[in-house]
Amino acid sequence: MLYPIAIEKTMFEGKTVYGVVVPDLLGCVAVGDSYQEAYDNAIEAIGLHLEGMNEDNEEIPFPKTIDDYIYHIDYQGMIWATVEIDLSPYMGKVEKVNITLPQSLLHRIDKKILGNKSYYRSRSHYLSELAFRDLSSSHSF
Template sequence: MRFTIVIEPGNEKHAFGVVVPDLPGCFSAGDTLDEAIDNAKEAIELWLEETIDSGGAIPEPRTIAEHQSNPEYSGWIWAIVTIDLSELSDKVERVNITLPARVLRRIDAAAKAAGESRSGFIARRTLQENVHLG
């Protein structure tokens, strides 16, 4: 998915500020233009993960042309960041892991107490730990 980013020009004293107009509250910065773009990609990925994890919907991105009429961004630099949404997929995959028996017993007991399957318990606890894999 392609997201428009708007970059406030920086200089030797000020970082390049980045706004993602299609994702409310998603912003970033970088000391160089390249760093600003790289950091914007990470900010978008984190914003999308948080939205998915909280059950929110991902807005359909608008085109640069649709955003350029906004006078708030006059004189800013426009760019596109592409995000591979397959990395954020909730498609279920079977995995094989090896754990010590005592750890597995603790997981199973906690899952049972929570009324969950082992897999559901592990997935929920991992998300609660706010693990960012990537």
């Protein structure tokens, strides 16, 4: 899933720092001395935040898009980026299931996966991503 992050460049004690806010994860923030360091720290902060939510049995929120936040007053003047996060470690134990699909649909799924190897790792990953998106229409898991 792609979580949007808002990055703000500011001065702190005479030096430039970058602060990151993750709008979909209330309280999830990161900082860095460079844009790249702030971005990398945001990835770590999101992972820790999701881990805590999972431990507390809280619902993992489905990420919104940058367009959902870009004009919000709290984020004016910030730089936007997205962070790709694999949510599977925060969704509970993996369970193997047996499903039946028409052969032509299975071939189309495989073709989609091959064309997007940088995103989809397997049939299971593809199907779980689609299911998560569909079930998260209320923006929470």
